[in-house]
Amino acid sequence: IGKVERYIHEKLEREKLHFVLLDPDDVTPEEAAKIAEMSEETGVDAIMIGGSTGAEGEVLDGVVRAIKESSDLPTILFPGSHGGISKYADAIFFMSLLNSTNPFFITGAQALGAFQVKRYGLEPIPMAYLIIEPGETVGWVGDAKPIPRHKPKIAAAYALAGQYLGMRLVYLEAGSGASQPVPPEMIALVKHVIDVPLIVGGGIRTAEQARAAVKAGADIIVTGTAIEKAGSLEKAGKKLRELNRGIKGRD
Numbered sequence: 001i002g003k004v005e006r007y008i009h010e011k012l013e014r015e016k017l018h019f020v021l022l023d024p025d026d027v028t029p030e031e032a033a034k035i036a037e038m039s040e041e042t043g044v045d046a047i048m049i050g051g052s053t054g055a056e057g058e059v060l061d062g063v064v065r066a067i068k069e070s071s072d073l074p075t076i077l078f079p080g081s082h083g084g085i086s087k088y089a090d091a092i093f094f095m096s097l098l099n100s101t102n103p104f105f106i107t108g109a110q111a112l113g114a115f116q117v118k119r120y121g122l123e124p125i126p127m128a129y130l131i132i133e134p135g136e137t138v139g140w141v142g143d144a145k146p147i148p149r150h151k152p153k154i155a156a157a158y159a160l161a162g163q164y165l166g167m168r169l170v171y172l173e174a175g176s177g178a179s180q181p182v183p184p185e186m187i188a189l190v191k192h193v194i195d196v197p198l199i200v201g202g203g204i205r206t207a208e209q210a211r212a213a214v215k216a217g218a219d220i221i222v223t224g225t226a227i228e229k230a231g232s233l234e235k236a237g238k239k240l241r242e243l244n245r246g247i248k249g250r251d
């Protein structure tokens, strides 16, 4: 396994992790740089970069480069398709949207992007990506059949299948900006069934919600909207500290 994945595993032996997601379609390179810098100061563990719409090409490169210049945190691409690849990042979640109804999002985009990942020397981290209701933009764009919130067993079956297919992370995604995060009961059952680290994101806005997800069994919490849309950089900093406290369970 590569450097970033090893970093994740080593840190997980000591604590739960907090990844901050920045969508190049929503933040300027300057804002991204500032948020990355504050994230590092706060004790965030990595920056994810991506989005379902418009997070490509020069816009993506500009944001990744700005983040690299302002912080030493690992940068991990979180691509909506093969368009979401930048040579400036450290690693890429090489993800398959297992509950998509469209093979493009399961293996098609992956094939189209594979040579580029190799050429750029990006570290691929294989990940099972599962969309839970409501699913938001990524659910619609990814032609997903979102897993019902009250059906944790379906999520657990997909997660275990992902692990058996060789994926080394499982991500439960309620969708960016979801009105409610993934239910704790679902997180708990998935965690009970799999052996690989579990990432949870979508709609986590408060320390309490982040704490609940961790208590249920999430290993890594992803927060995006709550920080990006905080209203000002000062408020974003405050939100970062609040969420990080909830995840790390300390002040």
Ligand code: 1GP
Pocket (backbone or CB within 6 Å): 021, 173, 174, 175, 176, 177, 178, 200, 201, 202, 203, 204, 222, 223, 224, 225, 226
């Ligand atoms: C979205 O899970 C991430 O892909 C983060 O969601 O923007 O709601 O924090 P939020």
